[in-house]
Amino acid sequence: MTAPAKFVGRSVTRLEDRPLLLGQGRFAADVSFPSHWHMRVVRSPIAHGKLRGIDASAALALPGVHAVWTYKDVAHIPPIPFRLTGLKELEPYRQTVLAKDYVRYVGEPVAVVFAADQYVAEDAAELVELDIEHLAPVLDASGDTGPFDDTHGTEPSVIRKGYGDVDAAFKAAHAIIALTLSTGRHSGVPMETRGAIARYDAVRDILEMHGAAKVPWWNRDHIAQMIGRTRDNMHLYEGHVGGGFGIRGEIYPEDVLVCAAALAFKKPVKWIEDRREHLIAANHSRQQQHNVRAAIDAEGHILAIDNEFFHDNGAYMRTHAATVPDLAAAMLPGPYRVPAYRAIGHIRLTNKTPCGTYRAPGRYESTFVRERLMDAIAAHVGIDGIEIRRRNLIAKTEMPYDLHLDTLGTHIVYDSGDYALLLDKTLALADWTTLQAELKKRRASGEKVGAGVAMFVEKSGLGPSDTVRVDVKSDGKIEVVTGVASIGQGVETAMAQIAADTLGVDYTSINVVHGQTDRIDTGSGAFASRVTVMCGEATRMASVKLRDKALRLAAELMQADAGALDMINGEIVRRSGTGASMTLAELAQARPGELTAEDTFLSSHMVYPYGVHIAMVKVDADTGAVAVERYVIGYDVGKAVNPRLVESQIAGGLAQGLGGALLEEFVYDDHGEPLSVTFADYLMPTAREVPAASILITEDAPSPLNPMGLKGAGEGGANPVGAAIASAIDDALQSPGAISALPVTPQRLKFLLKDIGSRSRGR
Amino acid sequence: MKPAPFVRHVPRTLQQALAILSQVAGQDGRILAGGQSLVPIMAFRLAKPAHLVDINEVAGLDRLASDGKVLSIGARVRHAAFHAPVADNRLAALLTYVARHIAHYPIRMRGTFCGSLAHADPASEWCLTAATLDATMIAMSQRGTREIAAKDFFEGIMATALAEDELLAEVRLPLLASDAKFGFYEFNRRAGDFAMAAALVTYRIVGGKIAEARVGVGGAESAPRRISEAEAALNGRTPDDTAFHAAAEAASDTVDPLEDHQTDAAYRRDLVRAVVRRALEHSCA
Numbered sequence A: 001m002t003a004p005a006k007f008v009g010r011s012v013t014r015l016e017d018r019p020l021l022l023g024q025g026r027f028a029a030d031v032s033f034p035s036h037w038h039m040r041v042v043r044s045p046i047a048h049g050k051l052r053g054i055d056a057s058a059a060l061a062l063p064g065v066h067a068v069w070t071y072k073d074v075a076h077i078p079p080i081p082f083r084l085t086g087l088k089e090l091e092p093y094r095q096t097v098l099a100k101d102y103v104r105y106v107g108e109p110v111a112v113v114f115a116a117d118q119y120v121a122e123d124a125a126e127l128v129e130l131d132i133e134h135l136a137p138v139l140d141a142s143g144d145t146g147p148f149d150d151t152h153g154t155e156p157s158v159i160r161k162g163y164g165d166v167d168a169a170f171k172a173a174h175a176i177i178a179l180t181l182s183t184g185r186h187s188g189v190p191m192e193t194r195g196a197i198a199r200y201d202a203v204r205d206i207l208e209m210h211g212a213a214k215v216p217w218w219n220r221d222h223i224a225q226m227i228g229r230t231r232d233n234m235h236l237y238e239g240h241v242g243g244g245f246g247i248r249g250e251i252y253p254e255d256v257l258v259c260a261a262a263l264a265f266k267k268p269v270k271w272i273e274d275r276r277e278h279l280i281a282a283n284h285s286r287q288q289q290h291n292v293r294a295a296i297d298a299e300g301h302i303l304a305i306d307n308e309f310f311h312d313n314g315a316y317m318r319t320h321a322a323t324v325p326d327l328a329a330a331m332l333p334g335p336y337r338v339p340a341y342r343a344i345g346h347i348r349l350t351n352k353t354p355c356g357t358y359r360a361p362g363r364y365e366s367t368f369v370r371e372r373l374m375d376a377i378a379a380h381v382g383i384d385g386i387e388i389r390r391r392n393l394i395a396k397t398e399m400p401y402d403l404h405l406d407t408l409g410t411h412i413v414y415d416s417g418d419y420a421l422l423l424d425k426t427l428a429l430a431d432w433t434t435l436q437a438e439l440k441k442r443r444a445s446g447e448k449v450g451a452g453v454a455m456f457v458e459k460s461g462l463g464p465s466d467t468v469r470v471d472v473k474s475d476g477k478i479e480v481v482t483g484v485a486s487i488g489q490g491v492e493t494a495m496a497q498i499a500a501d502t503l504g505v506d507y508t509s510i511n512v513v514h515g516q517t518d519r520i521d522t523g524s525g526a527f528a529s530r531v532t533v534m535c536g537e538a539t540r541m542a543s544v545k546l547r548d549k550a551l552r553l554a555a556e557l558m559q560a561d562a563g564a565l566d567m568i569n570g571e572i573v574r575r576s577g578t579g580a581s582m583t584l585a586e587l588a589q590a591r592p593g594e595l596t597a598e599d600t601f602l603s604s605h606m607v608y609p610y611g612v613h614i615a616m617v618k619v620d621a622d623t624g625a626v627a628v629e630r631y632v633i634g635y636d637v638g639k640a641v642n643p644r645l646v647e648s649q650i651a652g653g654l655a656q657g658l659g660g661a662l663l664e665e666f667v668y669d670d671h672g673e674p675l676s677v678t679f680a681d682y683l684m685p686t687a688r689e690v691p692a693a694s695i696l697i698t699e700d701a702p703s704p705l706n707p708m709g710l711k712g713a714g715e716g717g718a719n720p721v722g723a724a725i726a727s728a729i730d731d732a733l734q735s736p737g738a739i740s741a742l743p744v745t746p747q748r749l750k751f752l753l754k755d756i757g758s759r760s761r762g763r
Numbered sequence B: 001m002k003p004a005p006f007v008r009h010v011p012r013t014l015q016q017a018l019a020i021l022s023q024v025a026g027q028d029g030r031i032l033a034g035g036q037s038l039v040p041i042m043a044f045r046l047a048k049p050a051h052l053v054d055i056n057e058v059a060g061l062d063r064l065a066s067d068g069k070v071l072s073i074g075a076r077v078r079h080a081a082f083h084a085p086v087a088d089n090r091l092a093a094l095l096t097y098v099a100r101h102i103a104h105y106p107i108r109m110r111g112t113f114c115g116s117l118a119h120a121d122p123a124s125e126w127c128l129t130a131a132t133l134d135a136t137m138i139a140m141s142q143r144g145t146r147e148i149a150a151k152d153f154f155e156g157i158m159a160t161a162l163a164e165d166e167l168l169a170e171v172r173l174p175l176l177a178s179d180a181k182f183g184f185y186e187f188n189r190r191a192g193d194f195a196m197a198a199a200l201v202t203y204r205i206v207g208g209k210i211a212e213a214r215v216g217v218g219g220a221e222s223a224p225r226r227i228s229e230a231e232a233a234l235n236g237r238t239p240d241d242t243a244f245h246a247a248a249e250a251a252s253d254t255v256d257p258l259e260d261h262q263t264d265a266a267y268r269r270d271l272v273r274a275v276v277r278r279a280l281e282h283s284c285a
């Protein structure tokens, strides 16, 4: 028996905001130890070359320089291991922490300088002379395969997924729709750049690393392994994290170097990435080209989808290994009935920054592909984009729906959903019929305005497990110790809400601990929209246990039957409402150390939230600029623990989605030189470019896989934005299928407008 | 992203500033004004000046005054000084309108008018303003003071007629006639970014016809300048669509477009056509 929900489902204010708003945050750069050394990375200025020699003598001669490391100093450290989707054949392509005999992208760490301060470290880094023989770079991921270097090819692996008889479906098809589509190279660019501070404590024989994020336990275990420590004598500590988005918190060369150096020199070592480094060294993402075909019947029902795509992974396989192309392939079918499906995903290496996951990895890409396909089918059949989607949506009655595909070691079964209902609700919120009439009127008066719809299924709540321990302290405050991480999303608040309702205490009396490997033995971290689902349920389970225990212990002291007691507002009272009561603090003092409970939630299946985005844009025909005038989002999360936090996740995701659709792109020149190395060239959307979206959160399809019905909310804001914007631009131009590539820059759109203009004149 | 070592000099008087500048000019000494362009390029180590002559404490350089003919803008006058009109003249209204297109609020609080001109980014709004209105630059050094006309001042991308030891002490902008019309439009991908093309126009209406037209284009060529072909398409015409269209076409045809990896010449011409036309439309709004 638990108390009725007092906090869960309400937009209570965030517990984590106080230090942040008072300027008392502790981000990586805020962590310092006395007489620490600063590390500066010397990076390859060349996209592809043979490393013939490194001369560090001038750097070493500079006053204040302590040491310079090159590959030979770290030769004993193995390459960085795979965390997810680590196919065997990808292993030879892992990255070593410093380049060995080749450099393979501009920005690759070649040497590191350790110095007394950041200024000297940078002065010295400039003096390290690299002797590199230039080799021709590979920059295109979709052409023929070839050699990447002496021993390796450009295509380390091909992902194959599918079910049903695709060839038979294409033979029997009424029509075949074929498209070539591409998404641009961009990535999560957190406000806080990466950073790592390591310190060896000889007294306790403990190596500490501060500045951890996302997956501290996995990183602790594996960095330890790489540098000859164990999970018992090494710990990672997460402070505040200024944005994660998938890219922050993976093991990168710099993390390992900082730890190895602190150990080797017995000095604290600090590394703070600068923005230029960040834009060339942290994971990129999203660059794919898809050649997709759909077989359809006369009414536009999908009979089969056949998709071959090329994933530009950059120069090395990092911790995510095949994750992004795997998800792209597995999640492409989305909310539609696709009787037969085949995906062939070519993982390709190029001499660019290596890639990893970025908020809605693989799905931003494949939703763009699928929804472009739906629009093309609609145009072919001659019905509107809403109707074509309705005809193909998986019905509520078909749930749970087995997709017959696997990803991230799980079998994909959509657990619950009413896709058509959410489409109706979102269209109603957008006032779709009136909107269409308005757009028509404005187009008649010469404006290029249009609207587009995109639908998608997200995934969340990846297992396999999460453990939570709940303790009552002697002052009655409650500590919830988790194995997750906070990347700013509001973990502390959401977990406190769940624990508070389950226990019968105020949510502000709860302190949620995360990201500290010395506080709990295992933890899966924060990624894949997993935290609220996995850790939320583990928190509930541990809180149930603690509550039972507290009532049992109190019953002894209060000489009552545990069943006759209740916990309300942190006080143990008799249900009868009469007689003495006892505060949790009194109980904790009476039974020191006993008020603690731990539980673990195991899950072998993900849960699947879903959404609808509607974009309305205006195209400036003279300049090719696109302004997003309105944006409407419907998202079903099963159960929103804190609706405002969910809305914030969606609003933030939208901004990033718009970045990838219209602005953000890592551009390279013909020599593999990155051109987007500052915020003057890599254009992040600002408040002026992002409209205030209307966001509808629904709870029509709670997950049957956990008692609260939770689904994750982290990625639904970003997932279909490219698709919705493309569709809206098509509509504005009254030219179905015009947009086939992201981002839609004004240069490209103006070119397209001229092309459409000359074609219509030619007609 | 830390700059290479440098020495910062903080003179209090103009004489001191010019004296130090003449000493350090040969050793890549540079003036530090608002720092909004110089400091980022130093942080990237694209510039490694050994000496900075910080003029932020130099007395008198904050002068911003009009004598009824020209508006004098001293070397310490920030962009933000123009957030509200600085004089009772159409020029002041023009400057206020243009100023809010420069970068973002914090940058406008530090960056200087003269610093923008000395830096000479082809897309700078103030450089466009100076070129369009035929400003006069007052350059000072220990060797003396000289006046440089705007058309002789801008020599190319981030290149000016200033010598290494010269301080751009003041810029003089001619006041506008009380019936002057002005229009400005710039195109960029995000609010606050440098313009990919910008146009500033001024003219008067005499007997229903355009007179004394000035059409300046920035961000499209290596330096901003007046486009006489576009001005010719306006003078003597009624201010209507046909005239504006003709001027926009003339400007678009005339410019020698800057190209970069993402922007080819044809697109830059498209933008010039659009900004000139919209600046002219703005002048009637």
Ligand SMILES: Cc1cc2nc3c(=O)[nH]c(=O)nc-3n(C[C@H](O)[C@H](O)[C@H](O)COP(=O)(O)OP(=O)(O)OC[C@H]3O[C@@H](n4cnc5c(N)ncnc54)[C@H](O)[C@@H]3O)c2cc1C
Binding pocket: B030, B031, B032, B033, B034, B035, B036, B037, B038, B039, B040, B075, B101, B102, B103, B104, B107, B110, B111, B112, B113, B114, B115, B116, B118, B119, B121, B123, B124, B125, B126, B162, B166, B167, B168, B169, B192, B193, B194, B195
């Ligand atoms: C994010 C960002 C966006 C920006 N966007 C725009 C924009 O849209 N439009 C725009 O016009 N500008 C923009 N700027 C630049 C900004 O306006 C600068 O303030 C301006 O270009 C230079 O002025 P400053 O006073 O900061 O000069 P500083 O940075 O101090 O100096 C720049 C250069 O000029 C020299 N210099 C400065 N003053 C003098 C002088 N009096 N005499 C001789 N030499 C001198 C310096 O030695 C240096 O070489 C932007 C800057 C940033 C950081």
